Amino acid sequence: MADRQIMNDQDIRRALARVAHEILERNRGVEDLVIVGIHTRGVHLARRLASNLSEFEGSEVPVADLDINLYRDDVKSRMSPRIRPTRMPVDIQGKKVVLVDDVLFTGRTVRAAMDALNDFGRPQQVQLAILLDRGHRELPIRADYVGQNVPTAPDEVVRVRLVETDGIDEVAIVRVEE
Amino acid sequence: MSLLNAIETEAQPQIEAAGVRKRRRHVLDLDDFSQQEILEVLESAEGMSEVLHRDIKKVPALRGRVVVTLFYEASTRTRISFEEAGKILSADVINMSASGSSTEKGESLLNTGLTIQAMGVDIIVIRHPHSGAPYLLAQHLDRVGIINAGDGIHAHPTQALLDLYTVREKLGRLEGLKVVIVGDVLHSRVARSNIWGFTKMGAQVVLCGPSTLLPLDMLRPRGDDDENDPLASVQVETNLDRALEGADVVMALRLQAERQNGGFLPSMREYIRRWQVTEARLSRANPEALVMHPGPMNEGIEISSTLAHGGRSVIERQVTNGVAIRMALLYHLSAGGE
Numbered sequence: 001m002a003d004r005q006i007m008n009d010q011d012i013r014r015a016l017a018r019v020a021h022e023i024l025e026r027n028r029g030v031e032d033l034v035i036v037g038i039h040t041r042g043v044h045l046a047r048r049l050a051s052n053l054s055e056f057e058g059s060e061v062p063v064a065d066l067d068i069n070l071y072r073d074d075v076k077s078r079m080s081p082r083i084r085p086t087r088m089p090v091d092i093q094g095k096k097v098v099l100v101d102d103v104l105f106t107g108r109t110v111r112a113a114m115d116a117l118n119d120f121g122r123p124q125q126v127q128l129a130i131l132l133d134r135g136h137r138e139l140p141i142r143a144d145y146v147g148q149n150v151p152t153a154p155d156e157v158v159r160v161r162l163v164e165t166d167g168i169d170e171v172a173i174v175r176v177e178e
Numbered sequence: 179m180s181l182l183n184a185i186e187t188e189a190q191p192q193i194e195a196a197g198v199r200k201r202r203r204h205v206l207d208l209d210d211f212s213q214q215e216i217l218e219v220l221e222s223a224e225g226m227s228e229v230l231h232r233d234i235k236k237v238p239a240l241r242g243r244v245v246v247t248l249f250y251e252a253s254t255r256t257r258i259s260f261e262e263a264g265k266i267l268s269a270d271v272i273n274m275s276a277s278g279s280s281t282e283k284g285e286s287l288l289n290t291g292l293t294i295q296a297m298g299v300d301i302i303v304i305r306h307p308h309s310g311a312p313y314l315l316a317q318h319l320d321r322v323g324i325i326n327a328g329d330g331i332h333a334h335p336t337q338a339l340l341d342l343y344t345v346r347e348k349l350g351r352l353e354g355l356k357v358v359i360v361g362d363v364l365h366s367r368v369a370r371s372n373i374w375g376f377t378k379m380g381a382q383v384v385l386c387g388p389s390t391l392l393p394l395d396m397l398r399p400r401g402d403d404d405e406n407d408p409l410a411s412v413q414v415e416t417n418l419d420r421a422l423e424g425a426d427v428v429m430a431l432r433l434q435a436e437r438q439n440g441g442f443l444p445s446m447r448e449y450i451r452r453w454q455v456t457e458a459r460l461s462r463a464n465p466e467a468l469v470m471h472p473g474p475m476n477e478g479i480e481i482s483s484t485l486a487h488g489g490r491s492v493i494e495r496q497v498t499n500g501v502a503i504r505m506a507l508l509y510h511l512s513a514g515g516e
Contacts, residue, residue: 067225070237070267070509081513082218083225083506119234 002175003159006150009169012131015147016045019129020052022145027096030057032124034095036064038113039084042101044164045131049100062090066099071112086116093121098145102160104130107141132171134158204316204324205507207333208374216378219506220343226505229266230498240269240512246294247303249327250276250287250311255473255497256327256336260303263504272299291315295322301511303327309367323511331365337472338371340503342379344496345427348468353380358421358463360455361431361480364391364442368472369431377411384413386421387431387453390442418453425463429470430455430481446479456482460490468492 007015027033030053037046043065050061065087099113110128117123129145134152150173152158157174161167208216229237245264247257257273264271274294276282281290287306291314294302301323304312309330316324328334346352357376363369363385376383385392392414415421422428433449443449460467469481469491477483486493 069513070225070229070239072239083222083509085225085228087228115238119232119237 004173005170006132006158006173007148007169007171009163012147012169012171015131016048017052019145019147020049020056023049023053023098023127023129024056026127026144030054030059030061032094032096034062034064034090034092034097034123036066036092036097036099036113036117038099038101038109039065039067039069040165041160041162042066042099044162045102045129046100049098049129064088064090064092066113066116068109068112068116071115073108073112088120091121092117092123094124095121096125096127097123098127098129100129102131102162103158104128104133104141104143104146105136105158107137107139110141111139131160132158202511204312204326205335205511206312206316206324206326208335208338208371208378211335211374211378213378213380216339216342216375219339219503219510220346222506222509223339223343223499223502226263226509227499227502229505230502235266236268237266238268239509240264240267243269243300243512244272244298245269245301245303245508246272246274246299247327248274248290248294248305250281250304250306251328253305253327255500256305259497259500260325260327260336260504260508263501263508266501267505267508269300269508287311288314288318291319291322295319301325301508304329306330309333325507325511328367330367331370332367333371334367334472335371335375336500336504336507337368338375339507340496340500341368341372341429341470341472342375343503344470344492344499345468347499348492348495349426349466352376355381355426356384356424357381357427357429358384358386358425359429359431360386360418360421360453362391362433362442363387363431364393365434366431369429372429373409373412377409381427382411382413384415384421384425386415386418388443388449389416392416418455418459419462422459422462425467427468427470428455428460428463429472430475431472432474433476433480435476450479454478454480454482455485457485457488460485466490470496473497 035046035050037043046063050063053061067084067086069081069083101109114126127144130143131147133143133146133149136154152173157176159172159174161170163169247260249257261271261273299322303325305327306329309332311329312324312326326333326335342352359369373383469485471481471493475481475486477486
């Protein structure tokens, strides 16, 4: 079992800076933007993106945390995951929401996240920012902002580690041997 | 042998194989919960609590699951709170009580359980006046998860979990706290499950009440393994003032009038004078001590009215948190693979 590093801390920092610029370009600033991170690592990426945005633009951007486990379509097939508190500090009605997650794979997490958002209001627009797109979509979902595209085999595991949760910034592909 | 371990069970052992814990099928008591699993339930309940405070209290997590509440004993808060929990999670909840059912025609508990299972129900929440009744169902039904909502004087695990949750929410921790449980411990399933819960989480439990209402046999050393026996740390103190010294949590238990035929008390007046939890007595506890009661309360008997509705009382909060805990447990039993 050999780990193959895809991104190191500098790569992640640069990708998040570029994605922040793309968000600003596309939305012409930060007005009406709400950054919504999907638990767990999406939450930390969302905070980093928001701090980039306010640094580049000079005004604060609201950040929310979203737990989507209660909206999954595959409850029975998963080990009981911990439900974490959703924190929605602003009304998202009519806002431009940027959903943030670490890896885009089947698209099911993002679908669940859109359902969850709906329970809090009707955003004017929902965009998707992803650190790593590994392909193998099972739903018609694509990201608006991508840190890096990485072709993977379905049985490979993409491991994202972030300083906030794991003490190190790194993305690696891990082949799990049975 | 004490009631705490009198009922031998085949409840699912927590098998740690390759870091994967076997999925839990039943919640019968807290004795087979590890500290880690209790913590997971408490943390999930925090997430559930957020859902409870939304404008739209509805998430699709348990869509298509069927939960039956099977109550052979009166209940307001437990039954309604399970029903609300199930409905917020989008499960279909069917309430059944013994009166008006085939129980009145003499159908046995086991046959009622088999009938419910045959209808494709996923979870049965059962309350029964006989200790051990939920274990009977758990042993004989192989396709239904059983949650014990109170069995006789034996266990009430969901109440204990909501009590742990409430204390952790208010005081920020459980470890090292002094928890005094006052009153009719002998007949209290709430006390029994709370003893498991609080000791497993590292709190010090002190039981207090008339010696006739304390299960003294429960605290007798039970084997060679006392160091790992959480019950070995439980203390007993019949003097309430001494028990309350430095307490962080004071839990008054309902004096169960329906179970008092055995001449346990000389008189109600004496009970009130010596064991009622009052503001004056509470001055011996820590200044931030919480006052709890599992309900329903006999105000003016085991607890004074001013205290029950005063600033230190978290009794209403216990009820609110009960819904979040039951949501977490219903989810906990439904999520996870084969």
